[in-house]
Amino acid sequence: MITVLYFARLKESLNYSTEEIDLPADVNSIAALKLHLAKRGEAWANLFNGKQTIRAAINHALVENDAVIKNGDEVAFFPPVTGG
Amino acid sequence: MTVRVQTEDFDVGAEINDLRRISPNIGAVVSFVGQVRDLNDGDNVAAMTLEHYPGMTEKSLAGIVEQAQGRWPIANVLVIHRVGELRPLDQIVLVLVASTHRKDAFAACEFIMDYLKTEAPFWKKEQTPDGERWVEAKDSDDQARSRWQQ
Numbered sequence: 001m002i003t004v005l006y007f008a009r010l011k012e013s014l015n016y017s018t019e020e021i022d023l024p025a026d027v028n029s030i031a032a033l034k035l036h037l038a039k040r041g042e043a044w045a046n047l048f049n050g051k052q053t054i055r056a057a058i059n060h061a062l063v064e065n066d067a068v069i070k071n072g073d074e075v076a077f078f079p080p081v082t083g084g
Numbered sequence: 085m086t087v088r089v090q091t092e093d094f095d096v097g098a099e100i101n102d103l104r105r106i107s108p109n110i111g112a113v114v115s116f117v118g119q120v121r122d123l124n125d126g127d128n129v130a131a132m133t134l135e136h137y138p139g140m141t142e143k144s145l146a147g148i149v150e151q152a153q154g155r156w157p158i159a160n161v162l163v164i165h166r167v168g169e170l171r172p173l174d175q176i177v178l179v180l181v182a183s184t185h186r187k188d189a190f191a192a193c194e195f196i197m198d199y200l201k202t203e204a205p206f207w208k209k210e211q212t213p214d215g216e217r218w219v220e221a222k223d224s225d226d227q228a229r230s231r232w233q234q
Contacts, residue, residue: 007205007207008135008209008218009207053221057137060137060144061140061143062144062203079207080202080220080221081204081205081206081207081221082206082207082208082219082220083134083136083176083201083205083206083207084177084201
């Protein structure tokens with residue numbers, strides 16, 4: 001089980017900000033999780049089909065697509081940041 | 085090092101006084117203040133809302149400051165970033181860097197801002213005459229950060 005958080009434009013598109021996901025055995029990286037989520041339907045496919053830049057964090061650290069996910073992790077997806 | 089994420093405004097003068105007085109070894113304090121503009125990408129901005137990722141934001145800012153401390157001899161750093169609803173002329177962000185000599189403080193302050201703009205998890209949503217819109221990240225900010233990696 002992992003916790004997944006969504007921020008900014010993603011949170012608005014999906015209409016919620018957090019969920020628990022039981023990881024299938026073959027979903028063990030950020031790239032694999034994106035593919036897994038993209039299969040959920042149109043709103044998901046639009047976000048996770050690779051056409052938009054979506055950044056990811058695992059346990060509060062920015063990571064790239066090849067980062068490994070394990071049970072208990074907090075994974076977050078969000079658009080490129082725009083603070084400052 | 086102090087990192088604060090808050091909805092309240094901040095007093096730049098009071099913060100500088102607190103920072104510079106920690107040591108007579110400090111010869112320079114450099115400050116950067118970010119302020120909300122009333123125009124972005126050609127459209128009037130009436131207000132903006134800043135969202136962030138509580139927990140990660142503080143760690144991200146502290147990590148950026150630690151990287152700066154590894155590159156330059158710095159006596160102290162303060163970073164304050166506001167969240168919530170802000171209007172034109174409101175202060176958004178304050179970075180103060182204190183060091184023995186000014187060159188280190190100038191460089192570290194720029195470094196911290198360049199990394200903050202591209203790594204710290206904040207997102208701005210603007211209210212314009214045409215409605216609300218999320219601010220898009222700028223390539224120029226990525227380029228500003230990448231110059232530190234050369």
